[in-house]
Amino acid sequence: MYKWSMFTLFILACVAAVVIFSIDLNDRVAERAAEEQAAATPHLDITASNFHFDKPVYEVKAGSKLKVTLKLAEGVHAAEIMGYNVKLDQANPSQEVTFDKPGEYELACVLVCGPGHADMHSKIVVK
């Protein structure tokens, strides 16, 4: 009787282990699929440092829909693309934008971040 109980307990433990492993595996597969989809989404990354953006000019194709993301490499900044109603900061670093109006738009830091704040400007060129 004791051997039979131990055998049953062993089988139940094995089944539980397989179920737990398969649930964890499904979660990891779903996470990986979400990461791959995010990486495949066209994007425009803007990196801010004290007291400039990483490029003087960002060119985007007219009509493109991009996930625009503000990355902070140094200091705390916020960015606005004038004429496109795009405001990015630490709390809201990404926004999907459809660049449907060709032209040149000012990208500026809109958070007083230090002595070089007034010079933190770049351009977004939509063409």
Ligand SMILES: [Cu+2]
């Ligand atoms: Cu600033």
